[in-house]
Amino acid sequence: MGNIADLLASAAVDRPGSVALVDTTAGTGFSWSQLNSVVNGQARELAARGVGPGDRVVLRLPTSADFAIALFAVTRLGAIAVPISPLAPRPELDTVLEHSGARLVLSRDPEEGELPEGDNEEPLESVGGGEDIAVLSYTSGTTGPPRGVMLSHRALLANLEQVKQVPHTLGQQDRVFIAIPLFHVYGLGPGLLHATAVGATVVLAERFDVTKALEVCAAQRVTVIGGVPAMYHEFSEQPAEALRKGLATVRLLNSGAAPLHPKVLAAIREKAGLAVFEGYGLTETAPVVTSTLVTGYAKPGSVGRPVPGVELRLVGSDGLAEEVPLDPDDLDDAFVEDDAGTGMVSIRGANLFSGYWPDGAHGPDADGWFRTGDVGYLDVDGDLHLVDRANDLIIVNGFNVFPKEVEEIIAQLPEVAEVAVVGVIDERSGESVKAVVVPSAGASLSEQQVVEHCAARLAGYKVPRSIEFAESLPHSATGKLRRVRLRS
Numbered sequence: 001m002g003n004i005a006d007l008l009a010s011a012a013v014d015r016p017g018s019v020a021l022v023d024t025t026a027g028t029g030f031s032w033s034q035l036n037s038v039v040n041g042q043a044r045e046l047a048a049r050g051v052g053p054g055d056r057v058v059l060r061l062p063t064s065a066d067f068a069i070a071l072f073a074v075t076r077l078g079a080i081a082v083p084i085s086p087l088a089p090r091p092e093l094d095t096v097l098e099h100s101g102a103r104l105v106l107s108r109d110p111e112e113g114e115l116p117e118g119d120n121e122e123p124l125e126s127v128g129g130g131e132d133i134a135v136l137s138y139t140s141g142t143t144g145p146p147r148g149v150m151l152s153h154r155a156l157l158a159n160l161e162q163v164k165q166v167p168h169t170l171g172q173q174d175r176v177f178i179a180i181p182l183f184h185v186y187g188l189g190p191g192l193l194h195a196t197a198v199g200a201t202v203v204l205a206e207r208f209d210v211t212k213a214l215e216v217c218a219a220q221r222v223t224v225i226g227g228v229p230a231m232y233h234e235f236s237e238q239p240a241e242a243l244r245k246g247l248a249t250v251r252l253l254n255s256g257a258a259p260l261h262p263k264v265l266a267a268i269r270e271k272a273g274l275a276v277f278e279g280y281g282l283t284e285t286a287p288v289v290t291s292t293l294v295t296g297y298a299k300p301g302s303v304g305r306p307v308p309g310v311e312l313r314l315v316g317s318d319g320l321a322e323e324v325p326l327d328p329d330d331l332d333d334a335f336v337e338d339d340a341g342t343g344m345v346s347i348r349g350a351n352l353f354s355g356y357w358p359d360g361a362h363g364p365d366a367d368g369w370f371r372t373g374d375v376g377y378l379d380v381d382g383d384l385h386l387v388d389r390a391n392d393l394i395i396v397n398g399f400n401v402f403p404k405e406v407e408e409i410i411a412q413l414p415e416v417a418e419v420a421v422v423g424v425i426d427e428r429s430g431e432s433v434k435a436v437v438v439p440s441a442g443a444s445l446s447e448q449q450v451v452e453h454c455a456a457r458l459a460g461y462k463v464p465r466s467i468e469f470a471e472s473l474p475h476s477a478t479g480k481l482r483r484v485r486l487r488s
Helices: 005-014 032-048 065-076 090-100 153-164 185-198 210-219 229-236 240-246 262-272 331-335 403-410 447-455
Strands: 019-023 028-031 056-060 080-083 104-107 133-138 148-152 175-178 201-204 224-227 252-255 276-281 288-291 311-315 343-348 369-378 384-389 394-396 399-401 416-426 430-439 466-469
Touching (some): 005 032, 005 065, 005 185, 032 065, 056 065, 056 090, 065 201, 090 133, 185 201, 185 224, 185 276, 210 229, 210 240, 229 252, 262 276, 403 416
Parallel strands (some): 019 201, 056 080, 175 224, 224 252, 252 276
Antiparallel strands (some): 311 343, 343 369
16 A cells, blocks of 8 residues: 555646645645645655654644645655644653654744745655554543554555545545644544545634634535534534524534534534534544444434444453344443443454554554454444443442443533543442533532432432532543543
């Protein structure tokens, strides 16, 4: 297999004058030919600075043309791109620099690293590909220090081919709005790389502002949006007329990186007449594993079925595959006392990573399977429902408590805007359930109300023993809840 930078070179040959990228924040735009020339120029400048195959180069850049150019320039040289949030504190950057051994930082901050400029129409052949590492992506470290996920050109390109086989995904005539971080694999792979692979136009915004986003989508005639639940939550709160006007040309809404509340899906469908299709993936799978687009039905609470070329099975704690019984009609029955039907999601496919930096440890096993750490079950249709992270499981007196189940019960209270449930150390029971609740604006809510609501609907050991009220919950850049910060 080739180099991900070859995607750009091919688009420059096939669609030289077509619009490749619009940076709505900077007010700039590039045709495929122009973008390829700028990438060639930057690659030559980086080579002059000594960057070569295997070198790590940190991309500390926002969602912008700058990021796209730097990614393709670095990988065209056979070097390894190390994306990191431009908003991450300096100590986090220093940790990544030390752990990755990066020799250069590309940043808009001159104190961190100068961003090369260049434009050169002379062709520049890509170096390396296949099993060579293209991207070293650091995970958010929900259970410990961040780890560098080694994504090869093979893995990234394989996932693009897998996703392209799903009906109604990106096509050449699409205009794709991306306001999620490109330094996250969700924005980078299904967003930037997928659009480049099919020759679609990428419409970028550095940050998401719901009013501005609707204006941009209308002005740029956007047809596809790649988003996260926090974005769709804000869309769902807009007046129906404003939402319909802003999304008038949109045909497809994709959501990933975190669970989407069924209420949000229903509100957008009602106001704009559009379904939101959910997917599931992780950095280690480059990243897409499943999508409701596979069946074409946006099923509330489900992340769909595996994309073509990806195998999925549920395994027990011993790693052995378990027979998955059919899910009962009642969704609540998924959380039965013996946890029948749930298992850890295990994946096999050409899109899997090459292990963790630097030695490839803890990658796929000898048979090609990777255990994700996510717990889920399959319903009667064969669609995957995620229950929780295995590491988030709370064990009270030997009984398993899935935080998501308790969160869904508490979220039924109209005074609750957001809630997170975690396990805390308990001398008597080993662990007990703690709920951190963000009340709705102006709401009056007591601990007793929350406890009584749960006690009427949950087994005693699942009822929170402590309730904490907060103004907000900690989230990653893509909206994923960071429970580890709530356990203290």
